[in-house]
Amino acid sequence: MGRNNKRGGRRGNKPRDDTYHRSDLVDKASMNNERFATYYQTQNIVPADQWEPFLDALRTPLPTTFRVAGSRQTAQSLNETLRDTHVPALSNVVFEEQPIPPPVQIPWYPDGLAWQFNVPKKVLRKSPEFKGFHSFLVFETEVGNISRQEAVSMLPPLFMEVEPHHKVMDMCAAPGSKTAQLLEALHAQDTLTSTSIPSGLLLANDSDHKRTHLLIHQSARLPSPALMVTNLDASIYPGLKIPSASNPQRLETLLFDRILCDVPCSGDGTMRKNLGIWKSWQPMDGNGLHGLQLRILQRAMKMLAPHGRIVYSTCSLNPVENEAVVACALKSNPDFHLVDVSAKLPELQRCPGLTVWRPTDRSLKTTYDTYETFLETCEEGDVIKGKMTRGHWPPEGVELLDLPRCIRVYPHLQDTGGFFVAVLERTVAPLRDKKRGAEEPADDLESKKPRLDDAVEDEIVEAGAPVDDPLLKAEIPAEDAASATAEVEIVPEDAGSATVKAKTSTNPAPRRVKKGEGGGSFKEHPYTFLPSDDATLASCIARLHLTPDFPSANVLVRNPEGDAARSLYITNALVKAVVQNNDYNRIRLTFAGTKVFAKQEAGRGVDAQFRVLGEALPLVLPYTDPATIVDADLVVLRTLVEGHYPLCAVFPEPFRGLMTDAGSGSHIVRFPQSELNGASLSHDVILPIWKSNVSLTLMIDKKAKSALSMRVFGKDITSPVKEKPLVVSADDVELDEDAGEEDGVAAGEEDDAVMADV
Numbered sequence: 066m067g068r069n070n071k072r073g074g075r076r077g078n079k080p081r082d083d084t085y086h087r088s089d090l091v092d093k094a095s096m097n098n099e100r101f102a103t104y105y106q107t108q109n110i111v112p113a114d115q116w117e118p119f120l121d122a123l124r125t126p127l128p129t130t131f132r133v134a135g136s137r138q139t140a141q142s143l144n145e146t147l148r149d150t151h152v153p154a155l156s157n158v159v160f161e162e163q164p165i166p167p168p169v170q171i172p173w174y175p176d177g178l179a180w181q182f183n184v185p186k187k188v189l190r191k192s193p194e195f196k197g198f199h200s201f202l203v204f205e206t207e208v209g210n211i212s213r214q215e216a217v218s219m220l221p222p223l224f225m226e227v228e229p230h231h232k233v234m235d236m237c238a239a240p241g242s243k244t245a246q247l248l249e250a251l252h253a254q255d256t257l258t259s260t261s262i263p264s265g266l267l268l269a270n271d272s273d274h275k276r277t278h279l280l281i282h283q284s285a286r287l288p289s290p291a292l293m294v295t296n297l298d299a300s301i302y303p304g305l306k307i308p309s310a311s312n313p314q315r316l317e318t319l320l321f322d323r324i325l326c327d328v329p330c331s332g333d334g335t336m337r338k339n340l341g342i343w344k345s346w347q348p349m350d351g352n353g354l355h356g357l358q359l360r361i362l363q364r365a366m367k368m369l370a371p372h373g374r375i376v377y378s379t380c381s382l383n384p385v386e387n388e389a390v391v392a393c394a395l396k397s398n399p400d401f402h403l404v405d406v407s408a409k410l411p412e413l414q415r416c417p418g419l420t421v422w423r424p425t426d427r428s429l430k431t432t433y434d435t436y437e438t439f440l441e442t443c444e445e446g447d448v449i450k451g452k453m454t455r456g457h458w459p460p461e462g463v464e465l466l467d468l469p470r471c472i473r474v475y476p477h478l479q480d481t482g483g484f485f486v487a488v489l490e491r492t493v494a495p496l497r498d499k500k501r502g503a504e505e506p507a508d509d510l511e512s513k514k515p516r517l518d519d520a521v522e523d524e525i526v527e528a529g530a531p532v533d534d535p536l537l538k539a540e541i542p543a544e545d546a547a548s549a550t551a552e553v554e555i556v557p558e559d560a561g562s563a564t565v566k567a568k569t570s571t572n573p574a575p576r577r578v579k580k581g582e583g584g585g586s587f588k589e590h591p592y593t594f595l596p597s598d599d600a601t602l603a604s605c606i607a608r609l610h611l612t613p614d615f616p617s618a619n620v621l622v623r624n625p626e627g628d629a630a631r632s633l634y635i636t637n638a639l640v641k642a643v644v645q646n647n648d649y650n651r652i653r654l655t656f657a658g659t660k661v662f663a664k665q666e667a668g669r670g671v672d673a674q675f676r677v678l679g680e681a682l683p684l685v686l687p688y689t690d691p692a693t694i695v696d697a698d699l700v701v702l703r704t705l706v707e708g709h710y711p712l713c714a715v716f717p718e719p720f721r722g723l724m725t726d727a728g729s730g731s732h733i734v735r736f737p738q739s740e741l742n743g744a745s746l747s748h749d750v751i752l753p754i755w756k757s758n759v760s761l762t763l764m765i766d767k768k769a770k771s772a773l774s775m776r777v778f779g780k781d782i783t784s785p786v787k788e789k790p791l792v793v794s795a796d797d798v799e800l801d802e803d804a805g806e807e808d809g810v811a812a813g814e815e816d817d818a819v820m821a822d823v
């Protein structure tokens with residue numbers, strides 16, 4: 066298998082790491098598959114004179130690519146550090162007499178935020194220049210500011226053109242690299258609300274339960290009150306209800322403005338890193354996935370709002386998984402068309418979608434021009450007959466579908482993986498009469514499967530409810546966030562209904578759950594929105610000096626009792642509406658909103674209080690009384706970063722006096738842009754601290770602290786081992802080191818593995 070499985074392992078005596086000539090890295094002789102070559106040459110996916118360069122690129126290891134992620138300000142500042150500090154420092158590196166090229170920006174990615182480099186691990190480990198760069202990547206990846214992602218995998222979210230007010234769905238979302246990109250787009254400044262909380266919604270779904278927890282972990286890097294995660298089969302995704310905008314007493318079906326269908330596929334575009342595909346590739350992989358891919362796309366079409374947009378993508382080169390799926394879906398939904406996106410990302414080298422392709426069967430002896438000629442060769446009871454449908458072939462009138470508007474990205478064009486993207490838009494209101502002159506793929510496999518279509522109006526509605534942290538311990542596989550595999554897992558159809566404790570008055574009574582709408586063993590805690598007069602919430606808001614417009618009506622808890630016990634989460638109004646009006650069991654709601662406050666034991670004799678989580682600070686700041694934010698400088702920051710519990714007395718004035726006089730509990734400190742003795746803050750930073758009787762603690766995760774230290778002081782000055790509190794009675798401080806671990810994944814674990822693999 067590919068490099069993902071090599072985490073922490075050694076490769077025996079293979080000479081891979083001991084050379085930096087990329088062409089020598091892999092044994093190209095073993096990268097042959099006659100079936101693959103015959104099939105794709107027959108399809109003419111590239112002109113004959115490009116076949117060898119295409120194959121050669123497929124046999125060459127993929128460069129390392131990453132994206133500077135996170136909020137806009139952090140991303141820009143970090144990108145400047147990369148461009149102005151790291152790249153110049155890496156520009157003249159010679160290692161063992163070989164010049165080593167520095168990282169370069171991917172030309173087509175907006176704002177130069179995506180990077181690529183081809184440097185062997187030996188150089189990363191041994192060259193002092195690259196060692197520093199590697200540490201920088203590892204630290205920033207751990208805190209979510211850098212996301213390792215295959216270049217082509219960054220494409221679909223860019224074609225989604227998400228805006229902060231959009232209702233967005235990511236139908237096959239795990240492990241979540243594209244979800245993270247979509248979240249970033251949703252969190253671009255919302256011009257409608259002018260707040261850091263977008264008015265829109267991102268519903269990320271995956272049918273694999275474990276992978277949904279990986280997704281939640283990845284998304285925690287950009288905490289969002291607009292995020293929901295569900296665990297359903299996307300091809301039969303149930304309709305969701307929300308109160309009608311015109312009459313809030315009535316419920317209507319939620320339609321999405323943007324839907325991403327990054328469907329499970331055979332993944333032969335990933336052969337540069339998933340080397341096993343060279344050996345295993347055979348045409349029935351793609352043939353077998355066509356039906357599910359089509360059902361997922363068709364379900365998305367039903368859930369799309371008028372004038373909405375769907376992006377359909379795969380990391381497969383196979384037209385049966387690509388153009389054939391899009392063609393079938395367009396034929397059965399004439400209110401959709403392919404969008405001409407040729408002017409978008411002008412630097413991206415691409416090829417047009419195919420209009421001619423010839424499916425084949427397992428024998429690969431023949432490819433068939435038409436479904437009819439294929440049927441003629443089948444004998445009575447032939448198993449293959451049941452596996453192929455008319456929809457595998459180009460449909461009649463294929464030239465009217467504008468399939469060349471689809472995008473094919475080939476490895477030899479820009480040194481990437483192979484990828485397919487199609488952008489579809491709905492032009493008219495959803496059809497009530499779904500046939501309306503359209504061809505239904507009547508003999509397709511998909512028509513034999515259960516479907517939930519536009520009859521979703523009658524769907525069951527149930528209220529949201531209650532509580533505590535979702536302390537589900539899922540064992541998460543170590544995977545490259547960018548890897549897309551051909552996993553197909555259908556959620557069991559025996560949906561379990563649950564009694565839901567509704568604390569808010571708007572929850573309708575539970576109703577029957579339809580078959581196919583959920584899965585058997587779904588054991589998440591319920592979601593309970595706290596009443597606005599909840600005493601704990603009120604005291605939390607008062608102690609944190611939050612302004613009266615803080616959206617306290619959107620604060621929820623997750624524990625069976627529905628009490629403000631340990632963690633408080635916040636959603637936006639739209640997520641709240643979805644949670645309250647849909648049975649969380651039926652939609653297998655795995656996560657909603659983001660954790661914003663956590664209970665903190667304050668020390669002996671002092672009542673426990675809630676504190677703001679560091680990562681949630683951007684959400685809370687707009688509601689924080691500015692007079693309560695304490696100003697500090699780089700000397701204070703150094704002391705807070707170096708120690709775990711420094712005494713108030715060791716800080717310089719005026720900060721010492723301010724904090725000595727301050728009450729114990731949660732405080733917010735601003736460090737303005739500045740430079741001092743080689744340390745430098747390129748933009749203002751605001752951080753949460755906790756004051757005990759006589760000491761202070763910087764309340765950010767230890768990895769975030771190290772990353773901050775690298776950024777500001779140029780090295781990791783944090784104490785390696787957690788110190789004992791200097792004054793025992795003062796500091797029973799409980800750091801939120803479980804942030805991001807609710808799903809059983811230590812924060813940064815994935816990317817640590819990923820970057821260690823660089």
Ligand SMILES: C[S@@+](CC[C@H](N)C(=O)[O-])C[C@H]1O[C@@H](n2cnc3c(N)ncnc32)[C@H](O)[C@@H]1O
Pocket residue numbers: 218236237238239240241242243244270271272273276297298299300327328329330357546547548549550552553554555
């Ligand atoms: C290509 S991967 C998605 C990669 C993801 N979009 C990303 O960028 O990280 C396909 C995903 O589809 C999921 N999947 C497979 N069958 C599905 C179904 N019927 N409904 C929803 N998800 C499905 C798999 O678990 C897998 O996580």
